[in-house]
Amino acid sequence: MDALLSFVNRWQRGFPLVPSPFAGIAAQEERTETEVIESFAMARTAGWMARLGPVWAPRRLGWSTLAAARVPPDKLDAVAECVSVFSEVNHNYAREDEWNLWFVLTSPSEARGRAVLVAIERALGVPVIALPLRAEFFIDLGFDLSGEGRCTPTTMEVLPQASLPAEMEPLVRELSAGLPLVPRPYAAVGEAIGWSETAVIAQLEQWIGTRVVRRIGAVLRHRRLGYRDNAMCVWDVPDDEVRAVGERLACEPAVTLCYERFRAPPYWPYNLYVMIHGRDRDTVSRERHRLGQKLGLDRWPHRMLFSTKEYKQTGADYTGRER
Secondary structure, three states: OOHHHHHHHHOOOOOOOOOOHHHHHHHHHOOOHHHHHHHHHHHHHOOOEEEEEEEEOOOOOOEEEEEEEOOOHHHHHHHHHHHHHOOOEEEEEEEOOOOOEEEEEEEOOHHHHHHHHHHHHHHHOOOEEEEOEEEEEEOOOOOOOOOOOOOOOOOEEOOOOOOOOHHHHHHHHHHHOOOOOOOOHHHHHHHHHOOOHHHHHHHHHHHHHOOOEEEEEEEEOOOOOOOOEEEEEEEOOOOOOHHHHHHHHOOOOOEEEEEEEOOEOOOEOOOEEEEEEEOOHHHHHHHHHHHHHHHOHHHOOEEEEEEEEEEEEOOOOOOOOOO
């Protein structure tokens, strides 16, 4: 693996919560602080790294959901462009299915989020379904480029929705854009919002401890790294079996995301989701077939939805206000 990619891959998590984090990384990497900062800057300029900073856990600062729309194919691009205009939408993709537009929506509250979904449905004249998270098996832990296996057999139920206190909104908004690539990034964040460096670090430590923040580190763009094909694989697994199946899938190196979502009957009966990324379509298809054979997954109704186009990918903003 290229040295720069290897470096960024190592720092997808565990970014130091200290006043001079780049200096701390430099000591571990046997580089200078300037070289470390330049490496992150190069990864961002190359488009490999979207940002450097915290990844928020779903629903811990507000409400979020995966949503899908059924759009006439000849109107897909136009409808997707309109959906991307909504500031609450942070991911927006086309997929191969009759439900062909898939997006993630985040909002300070469920009431507001569902109101936005209704507004999208009415404005665009297409049916929209919401598929909130129910339990996670492997999610938001980075996109490992090393090819090494990992197993995380612990199910995490979705914690109750936590509202974001008004006094925390400036910090969340500032962090959503990523940490600045300067020697003392937490001080720079604090200066922008009138907080001390110590207060910023302490709040991030508290959020890590309470699982509001999943990880702090580099957020990679898999398409720019050559992983140009991916498929969302779904199954309708009986409720009393979904946890055991999800925990087994979480141990598979080919699986980059694995979680349970609420169904949306009668339109969408599926509750178990897996993302598989690969450098080409055939690789993704082979891995999906292998998993189906190995775990006996295809005794249940299922679909495989390849992503065909990315319309929007940004960090989630739970504050509900424009930056």
